Amino acid sequence: MNCDTTRQSILLGLYGEIGEAERRAAQMHISVCLNCRLADADERRLHAMLGERGAAEPGEALLDQCRMDLSQALDREPRPRVGLARRLGALFMEARLSPAYGLALAAAGFFAGVVALRLMPALGGQGAGPEPIAAAVTPVPPVSSLLSLDSAPGQDHVRLSYDTQQRGQIEGSAADPAIRALLVQTVRDSLNAGLRLQAIDALGRHTSDQGIRRALIVALRDDENPGARLRAMEVLHDMVGADAEVRHAVLLAVQEDANPGVRVRAIDLLSGADDESILPAMETLSREDPDTYIRMRSTDFVDAMHARVRR
């Protein structure tokens, strides 16, 4: 690997955009090339400095204003023209993308078949049968999964057990167990980073609850979005001094988070915690972290902690 490709790898490596082999090759080159070692340090310093700008979220007031403006603008818009073929395509797409919806359609088809056979006996090749079974004429709610199907041989009678899928709404304090469970599930499982952030915010008002703290710690540790990790850390701010588990999670963020902005903010939060047990880890960072800026901030932290201990 020459200097040009090493410089490329240095930058892309900071963004996690190179493979392990390329990273090793670049490190090998850096270990023997002074210019590239300096370039590596420069790039890391710049990266950390730019990370200081932090992950950010727009304010709620601005977002509300935008939504209101849009709603008014939509009132003035003609209804979008969508052809019948496109609508059918959308219907097909829904069924294709959602197994539950597909199953619901299949179940509806099945029930429609039962109704048709009952209403038109000739189609079934039989005379007038017994009274239509109640299930066949009862409107079927959207089915999310069919659990069981029982039928007796030679008899026209089936029993289906199914779960339904319905839109629900719930409101109240995030401390309410049902709401809390939904919010925790959103933080953990939602693919939508915006929803995860909102859920973290909502849970952040109840960090005195240990279950909520644990969910937020998991978000701080595992969320793929640096903004969400940062927000989880921010809402845990008040618990850094009080809860060793939170403190440990924030220390882990300083040591291992991929985003320099998150790491720097974690150092800020730890500065408020009067816990000498984190000193050795911070001393190690102040000496060995590859990021110059983190080393500098860790040194400040260690100096301040020593000064406090002396007092």
Next chain:
Amino acid sequence: MDDARLIGQAQSGDRTAFETLVRRHDRGVLRLALRCLRSEEEARDAYQETFLRLYRTLGDFRGDCSVETWILRIASNVCIDHLRRRAARPEQPMTAIEESGGPADLLEISRDTRPDHDPERALARSEMHRRIEEALGGLGPRERMVFEMRHYEGLRLRQIGNLIGTTEDTVKNCLFRAHRHLRAALADLGGIGMTRLGAGGDAAPAGMRGMP
């Protein structure tokens, strides 16, 4: 309810479904617009333009990418258009930001809230933010968009290429150009750029030179 079903309902004229879709994705759109445009007024315009374009082209959605990708693609194009228009009238730089209290107020960038925080350090940090904003303001529209999406939004280079309609290599080249500019613009902060490079060392890597 998933996005595909909401799109289907919106295509059938269900305005509530469309607004649900908007609420599901609009925070990311506004964040991107604020980051790139650094003007509350322009970001609001970009937000509205993005979702009106989405509404007008609902019938074009074929499901060959996720709804989120589709929306971000529209938002990226809208933001690039805004940056290009701004570049064409350089006499109106970032005044909207100055008037509304600075970029930190717009984006609620994390502040040093420690009770014992050092005012000198806070001042230095504030100055550093100002310089970073200034340096970012000097990037070209496409470089700016690529840098914001990669550095702050955490999108992969391939995703960015997909969003702005170009190749991964071109996105890499944009990122290199952006970093070169930022390194030069921020050289006096923290000794960045003190490195003495060999011939061609500070240019884009050999494989990337001459690319669009």
